Amino acid sequence: MPLMDHLRELRNRLIKAILGLVAGMVVGFVFFDPVWSFLQEPYCELDAAYRASGGRECNLYTNGLTEGFFLRIKIALMIGAVVSAPIWLYQLWAFVAPGLYRRERRWTYVFMAAAVPLFLLGAVLSYVTLDKGLSILLGFVPDNTVPLVTITSYLGYATAMLLVFGLTFELPLFVVVLNLAGVLSSARIRRSQRMIIFGIFVFAAVATPSADPFTMLALALPTILLFEVAAFLAFLNDRRRARRPDPYAELADDEAAPLDLEEIDAELEKGERAR
Known part of the structure; x- marks a missing residue:
């Protein structure tokens, strides 16, 4: 497609994604009270000595006229982003997918199928x-x-905690993706294992908003466990890859590798039909 056609398609995809986000924000305004009560529950579970109101009350405070209004906007935006996720994710995928090969699309499906549960687990x-x-x-x-x-x-504290835990749980997934792409081998992961574990502890200490030892361990230990799982999957993938014969082993360093032009033409034709 020409450049202007790509820009027009991008504009249309963005408009649809924004409309989906606006519709999700409307849902967020409707369900503000139960969502805010859910977010406020950890504060209500604190000992009465830590709450200014004391007793069984768990009131939070505001020191500005517009603070309550912007709180509703922020909560509605968060809910809208979650509710409209299938819409804007599909628009992003529909714009990118025609330029990917079949194997790359398969990797994307696997990545998304693992990324969403990992983020939810961290949250x-x-x-x-x-x-x-x-x-x-x-x-x-x-x-x-x-x-x-x-x-x-x-x-701000609750949102930062949710995002830090959720995004940190995605890091082992990137290790698996880099291994599948042939960028990071399991042998290299084993050689750098101690430094990676040390880096996870340092990252957990710096990234968590509270920076207390309990929260740091609550983030670091599960991340290390997920990293060990990712390292094991990388080991299995490298062993499977080693058993497969290399189709380019007999080629000289200065000899061009054969291309499957029929497969490439089929992928291009399929991408054109999708557009």
């Missing part, structure tokens, strides 16, 4: 450990001092 773990990190942070408040936690600071 669930962060939600479970959210109250522990809050109790450690608020435990440093001096005596005779009332911690007035605002809704903006609490939402």
Whole structure:
């Protein structure tokens, strides 16, 4: 396709994705109360000594006129991004897929099938450990001092925890993808294993918003376990690859590799029909 046609298609895909996001934000405004109560639950589980209201109440505070309005906007945007994910992911895929070969599309399917559960697993773990990190942070408040936690600071902390845990759980998946692509071998992973584990602990200490030892271990230990699984999968893939004969083993270094032109033409024709 000419460049202008690509730009027009990109514009159409972006418009559809934005419309899906706007529709998801409408859903977010409707379900704001239950979602905000769900996000606020870890704070409500804290000991009464850590809450300014004390007793059984778990009130958060606001110190600005527009803070409540922007809180609803942020929550609606988060819900909208999640609800409309099938729409904008499909638009992204529909724009990119015609330029991929069959094997590359298969890898993309596998990557997405693993990426979504891993991100959700990390988000669930962060939600479970959210109250522990809050109790450690608020435990440093001096005596005779009332911690007035605002809704903006609490939402920022909770959102950062969800994103950090979710995205960190994706890192072992990239190890598997690099191994499948032939960029990273299992032997190299084994040689760098100690440094990688040390780097995971350093990353967990720096990336977590609370930077407390409990949250760091809650992030680092599962990530190391996932990394070991990824290293084992890389080992199995390298062993399978070693058993397969190399079709280019008999070629000289300066000899061109044979191309399957029929397969390439079929892929191009299929991409044209998809457009």
